[in-house]
Amino acid sequence: MxxxxxxxxxxxxxxxxxxxxxxxxxxxxxxxxxxxxxxxxxxxxxxxxxxxxxxxxxxxxxxxxxxxxxxxxxxxxxxxxxxxxxxxxxxxxxxxxxxxxxxxxxxxxxxxxxxxxRAGRKLSAFALSEPRSGSDVANIEMSAVPDGNGYRLNGEKTWISNGGIADVYTVFARTDAAGGSKGLSAFLVPADTPGLTVAERLDVMAPHPLARLSFEDVKLDAPAMIGLPGEGFKIAMSVLDVFRSTVAAAALGFARRALDAALDRVRTRELFGAPMSELQMVQGHIADMAVDVDAAALLVYRAAWTKDMGAPRVSREAAMAKLFSTDQAQRVIDKAVQLHGGDGVRVGCITETLYREIRALRIYEGASDVQKIVIARSVIGGGA
Missing domain, CATH: 1.10.540.10 (Acyl-CoA dehydrogenase/oxidase, N-terminal domain)
Structure with a gap:
């Protein structure tokens, strides 16, 4: 290890x-x-x-x-x-x-x-993003209109991970046409529900199963709702409050792998008659990478520990962890590519794979700029 x-x-x-x-x-x-x-x-x-x-x-x-x-x-x-x-x-x-x-x-x-x-027999997915509302969750347009003893869903979701292979989706839709964050509700929707179709599979530079989903008169019984009507925004934010820290942890894992690959490279590759590791500039890059990895780890596990100790919300801590860890992991991986030279961008090299993998983490579950807004509002509002 x-x-x-x-x-x-x-x-x-x-x-x-x-x-x-x-x-x-x-x-x-x-x-x-x-x-x-x-x-x-x-x-x-x-x-x-x-x-x-x-x-x-x-x-x-x-x-x-x-x-x-x-x-x-x-x-x-x-x-x-x-x-x-x-x-x-x-x-x-x-x-x-x-x-x-x-x-x-x-x-x-x-x-x-x-x-x-939990047994790995069924796959799940989180259907929040829409074509016109990614980070702006309160702007969700998918409608969930009361219909008899339940609701009827109409609209689209996009950039849905596991889209097309999931067996069940957690879907967020608008139950109050007045708009805003208080008009959203959450629903549990099996993938075989009539009216739910995969409109498009989405290809990205680091292959993952992603899709755009179409909901056309999807009829759900009332018990399909998770929580109470109008609690969808609170539910979504509570889930992201927990899992946003884990995105930072994944970025940390990528960064550790890149640092390990860079260390192997500079210890074994000779340049100007000596191992690369003896060059001061190379040592400076390794030092920067090591600091970024440890600093990211401290932020990740502070956020996780704070939540586990009973904090009702860790929005600020999780946002700091995700912002720093994903941005710095990008820098660490870029340095690893540079230290590998031409090999670093060759398909099949671990640094090339990591370079493609890390980029999406700075976007999904709240882009880096959105995390800055969350942090700034907390600090300005006295939450520092």
Whole structure:
């Protein structure tokens, strides 16, 4: 296992240290066998593997013994998986994010889905973004109009992770036409519900299953609603409050992998008759990378620890962790590419893969500029 000295920090308990080391061993043994040629098939296989090994038990609460999500465990798992395989991290993350609203606000009936998603037998997805409302959640236009004893959904969702392969979607729609954040509600929608179709599969530079979804007169019974009418914005923000820190953890995993690759390169590659590691400029790059990695880790696990200690919201801490970790991971990976020279941009080189993987993390679940707004409002409002 690469540098694990951070596990001795006071943020963690012995169970977290054991979890990180066991998952690292499992990932090294198992993840190399997954064929990534077919992204959908790889994701389905990874979810099954993670479920069978018990790792997905950490992605959501136990429906038979409801408790709280352990955010430090979520972050450690995402960091470790991202260091080994970005698609494995994605597969784990979507099971957690997709069922986040059910874990935090679902009824016992909703939570029956958790038996399937935690075991890796069913895939979940979080359907929040729309063509005209990405980071601006309050601007959601999808309608959920009362219809008899339920609701009828119409509209579109886009950039939906696991779109097209998920078995169940958590969907946010407008139940109050007046607009604004107070008019949103959340629904649990099985993928085979009539009227729900995959309008388009979306290809991106780091292959992941993404889709634009169409909802045309999708009829839902009243119990499909998660929480109460008008609580959708609160539910979405509460879920992101938990899982935003885990995005930062994934970025941290990518950065650690890039630093390890850079260290291997400079220790073994000779330049001007000596190892690259003896060049002061190279040492300066390595020092910058190491500082960025440790600083990101401190912010990630401060946010996770604060939430686990009972803080009702960690919007500021999670925003700081995501902003810094994703932005600095981009810098760390770019330095690793530079230290690899031409090899760094060759398809198949780990630095080239990481370079493509990291970029999306600075956009999804709140772009970097949005995180700055969250942080600034907290500080200006006296939350510092």
């Amino acid at each position: 690469p540098d694990s000295s951070f596990l001795s920090w006071p943020f963690f308990e012995d169970r977290h240290r054991t979890l990180a080391r066991d998952l690292d061993d499992w990932s090294r043994d198992r993840l190399g066998s997954v064929d990534h040629a077919d992204t959908d098939a790889a994701c389905i296989s990874l979810v099954a593997m993670l479920g069978e090994a018990g790792w997905l038990a950490h992605s959501a609460i136990d429906p038979d013994d409801p408790g709280t999500l352990d955010v430090r465990s979520l972050c450690l798992i995402r960091e470790t998986l991202a260091r080994h395989d970005g698609l494995a991290d994605f597969a784990f993350a979507m099971q957690g994010l997709g069922m986040g609203a059910v874990s935090l606000f679902g009824t016992p009936e909703h939570r029956e889905w958790l038996h399937q998603t």
